[in-house]
Amino acid sequence: MPFRCAFTFLVVYTLRRGVYVVVRVKICGITRMEDLQAVAESGADAVGFVFEPSSPRYVGGCDDLLLLLEGTPPFLTRVAVFGELYDVGEAIWSRVDAVQFVQGAEPVHLPLHLRRIRAIRLRSEEDMARARQLSAEADALLVDAYHPHKMGGTGEQADWRLARLIREEAKVPLILAGGLNAENVQEAIRQVMPYAVDVSSGVESAPGRKDHQKIKEFVANVRQFTVDS
Numbered sequence: 001m002p003f004r005c006a007f008t009f010l011v012v013y014t015l016r017r018g019v020y021v022v023v024r025v026k027i028c029g030i031t032r033m034e035d036l037q038a039v040a041e042s043g044a045d046a047v048g049f050v051f052e053p054s055s056p057r058y059v060g061g062c063d064d065l066l067l068l069l070e071g072t073p074p075f076l077t078r079v080a081v082f083g084e085l086y087d088v089g090e091a092i093w094s095r096v097d098a099v100q101f102v103q104g105a106e107p108v109h110l111p112l113h114l115r116r117i118r119a120i121r122l123r124s125e126e127d128m129a130r131a132r133q134l135s136a137e138a139d140a141l142l143v144d145a146y147h148p149h150k151m152g153g154t155g156e157q158a159d160w161r162l163a164r165l166i167r168e169e170a171k172v173p174l175i176l177a178g179g180l181n182a183e184n185v186q187e188a189i190r191q192v193m194p195y196a197v198d199v200s201s202g203v204e205s206a207p208g209r210k211d212h213q214k215i216k217e218f219v220a221n222v223r224q225f226t227v228d229s
Contacts, residue, residue: 009173009195023189024196025222026175027203027215028081029057035210036068039076042219045196046077048100051088056207057200060088069095079117100142115139117175120166122159131166141170142198145178157184160191167192182217186225197222 010021027039028048039047049068050057059065069092072078080092082101085108093111100117110116118138120131122145131141143163145156158178167174173195180188181202188197201207203214 010193021189021193021225023194023222023225024175025219026077026079026196026198027200027210027218028079028177028198029055029200029204029208030068030210031057031059031062031208032210033064033068033071035212036071038210038212038215040073042215043223044076044215044219046079046098047072048079048081048198048200049096050081051086051092052081052083054083066091066095098139117142119144119177121145122162122178125162125165127162128166128169132169135170135172138172140173140175140195141166142175142177144198160188163192163194167194180218182214182221185218185221189222189225 010023024045026046026048027042027044029050030036030039030047036047049059051060052058053060059068062068069078077098078096079098079100080088080096082099084103085099085101087108093114096114098115098117099110100119102119102121116138117140118134119142120127120134122143135141143158143166145158156179158176163174163176174192175196175198176188176192176194177198179202180197180199185197185199199218203210203218205211
């Protein structure tokens with residue numbers, strides 16, 4: 001029988017071989033239709049489109065952007081990902097379901113239908129105070145590795161110990177990002193117990209070009225995780 005852990009926002013099932021934990025998956029940095037299709041076929045829960053101009057996965061200048069957004073199948077959540085939040089216009093806002101950003105440039109009037117995901121780049125325990133503050137104004141928190149010059153997508157591993165401390169205090173779901181791949185994602189889940197995991201470079205053959213086999217393996221390893229595995 002399934003039951004929900006209120007403090008982790010996780011759904012877990014008790015099985016003979018252990019406790020099966022339902023962890024959601026977001027594949028970030030999609031720039032091509034064939035990669036979007038691979039994400040949909042993998043069974044992932046969400047897909048991220050990067051609007052940070054400094055990122056090699058930037059889609060703002062993509063001629064097929066609206067086709068990508070409109071071509072996302074039902075039940076696959078579309079997340080617009082920013083470093084510093086800025087207004088991308090109604091044509092984009094109306095075609096995404098959530099917005100993720102590190103910094104907010106006010107005033108940015110976001111449509112009411114958008115879920116807000118606030119990203120925190122972890123450096124030290126001082127970031128926990130920031131997490132508590134953002135938890136009050138966000139629908140979810142995303143924790144990532146800190147980089148002095150990049151907003152995300154670095155492939156560097158976040159501090160899992162700090163991530164777990166934040167998760168234990170947060171009043172909203174926690175999404176774990178930063179250096180994840182098919183080989184380490186089960187250990188990351190075991191240590192942090194996040195609501196969801198977020199991967200970009202860990203399933204790529206090159207920045208902005210996804211490796212479809214890596215996507216399949218990443219999602220499969222998340223789905224196969226049990227507490228006793």
